[in-house]
Amino acid sequence: MTATHRRDRLTRRRAALALALGLGALAPAAWAQPGWPTHTVTLIVPFSAGGSTDYVARLLAQKLSETWHQTVLVDDRPGAGGNIGAGMVAKANPDGTTLLMASGSILTVNPYIYAKMPFDAQKDLVPITNVASGPMLVVVQDAGDIRTLKQLVDKAKAHPGGLHFGSAGIGSQVHMAGEKLVDATGIDAVHVPYRGEAPAYTDLMAGQVQFIVGNIAAASSLVGPGRLRALAVTGPVRSKLMPEVPTVAESGYPGFENSGWFGLLAPAGTPKAVVDKIRDDTAQVLSQLEVRAKLATQGMVPVASTPADFARQIQTESRDWGAVVKRRKLTIGS
Numbered sequence: 001m002t003a004t005h006r007r008d009r010l011t012r013r014r015a016a017l018a019l020a021l022g023l024g025a026l027a028p029a030a031w032a033q034p035g036w037p038t039h040t041v042t043l044i045v046p047f048s049a050g051g052s053t054d055y056v057a058r059l060l061a062q063k064l065s066e067t068w069h070q071t072v073l074v075d076d077r078p079g080a081g082g083n084i085g086a087g088m089v090a091k092a093n094p095d096g097t098t099l100l101m102a103s104g105s106i107l108t109v110n111p112y113i114y115a116k117m118p119f120d121a122q123k124d125l126v127p128i129t130n131v132a133s134g135p136m137l138v139v140v141q142d143a144g145d146i147r148t149l150k151q152l153v154d155k156a157k158a159h160p161g162g163l164h165f166g167s168a169g170i171g172s173q174v175h176m177a178g179e180k181l182v183d184a185t186g187i188d189a190v191h192v193p194y195r196g197e198a199p200a201y202t203d204l205m206a207g208q209v210q211f212i213v214g215n216i217a218a219a220s221s222l223v224g225p226g227r228l229r230a231l232a233v234t235g236p237v238r239s240k241l242m243p244e245v246p247t248v249a250e251s252g253y254p255g256f257e258n259s260g261w262f263g264l265l266a267p268a269g270t271p272k273a274v275v276d277k278i279r280d281d282t283a284q285v286l287s288q289l290e291v292r293a294k295l296a297t298q299g300m301v302p303v304a305s306t307p308a309d310f311a312r313q314i315q316t317e318s319r320d321w322g323a324v325v326k327r328r329k330l331t332i333g334s
Contacts, residue, residue: 036277040071041097046085046106048078048196051168052215052298056132056262057101059294063285074101080114081171081332082106087118090125094269096278100125104261105173108317112325113171114332121318125265127310129279131286133261134300135235136177137219138248140211141204142229149232149251152211156187163189166200166209170332173260174200176321177213177234179328181248184256204228215260216241216299234258241299261303263310275307 041064045057054076061072077085086106092098107121119125140146146155156163165182167175170193182189192209194200197218203209205227212219213234220242222228232248233239236257248256264282266275285291286302295302305313325331 036274037068037070037097039097040073041068041099042073042075043099043101044085044089045074045076045101046078046082047076047103049076051196052217052260053101053103053262055217055298056295056300059291060101060131060264060282060285063288063291064281067281067285080118081110081169083110083114083118086121086125089265089267090119092267094267094271096266096270096274098267099128099278100265101131102263102265103173104263104314104317105171105176105321107265107314108321109171109176109325111318112322113330121314124268126268126270126275127307127314128264128266128275129282129307130261130263130303130305130310130313131282132295132300133259133303134298135216135233135239135259136174136213137216137233137239137242137245137299138181138211138213138231139201139204139219139223139228140231141207142223142225142227144207144210144229146210146231147229149246149248149253152231153185153187156185156189160188161190163187163210164192164208165189166192166194166204166212168197168200168214169193169195170330174212174214176324177258177260178211179330180258180324181213181234181256183324183327184248184253201228213258217297220299239299240296279304279307 043057043061045054047053057074061074065072077088082103086100086102089098089100111117111121138149140152146152165178167178169175174197175191175193197214200212201222204212216239223230230242230245232251233245234248234257238247283304286304292302
């Protein structure tokens with residue numbers, strides 16, 4: 001082989017290598033082309049059908065299906081406070097076609113109260129966007145004599161350990177909202193977990209537990225004579241769903257705030273271009289008047305945060321909830 005032939009061959013190899021590297025660099029961007037996704041996207045909800053997480057997921061799935069011209073399938077996988085469904089997503093192929101609709105407690109509470117986690121909330125999942133958020137509602141039995149939050153707190157302080165509060169299960173947003181209220185007001189109340197909010201409200205109306213800090217959509221639908229009485233909302237301002245009900249801060253506990261939220265996450269390793277496309281398309285969906293109106297009926301507002309902002313929110317709330325869990329000595333397993 002002549003020197004000229006060797007130079008030509010080396011030049012061709014370098015050109016081929018440069019082309020390969022160039023295509024590799026472009027690969028993530030290719031994911032974000034208008035043709036993505038090319039097949040069904042599965043949106044896993046780690047709770048039973050019919051709850052607030054499921055409602056938000058199905059509303060978003062319907063609209064994203066229209067945007068992407070592909071089916072977005074909602075798959076309910078309940079269990080272990082959301083850990084089972086979230087763990088499935090954490091182990092899924094990171095191509096953006098398996099996503100998680102999580103409630104905040106899965107990411108910010110479960111790592112502190114579960115002795116063993118099937119995934120690492122910080123390392124195995126990539127935040128995409130906080131989809132929607134809404135306050136909680138403090139409710140008591142309508143037939144009782146408690147008419148204000150202060151009266152509830154006074155009664156609890158007069159009978160340490162004598163009042164019980166129900167929840168949708170250990171570690172749920174409903175549970176942690178109750179724990180946060182107990183912690184902030186300095187009362188001694190006993191937590192009673194249920195398999196979902198519905199049976200908890202049934203027992204509250206029957207007088208088996210004395211209060212619940214529940215999702216506003218579920219709780220407000222039961223407010224009325226002979227059922228439940230609303231004492232306060234946990235948001236920074238009054239809810240448009242129940243404007244006559246004061247906030248916890250207005251009720252004598254300034255600075256108290258607690259909101260439930262529902263966000264999208266993907267498996268770690270999902271290309272940034274895919275994450276950005278999902279976030280941008282979700283934001284477009286959340287800007288639609290129809291979607292905003294439907295969320296409003298549930299006492300929620302759209303959020304559509306960026307992945308970076310959502311990640312910071314998760315980290316901040318994790319620290320805050322970690323402190324509450326430690327003070328309240330909450331744990332599951334050994």
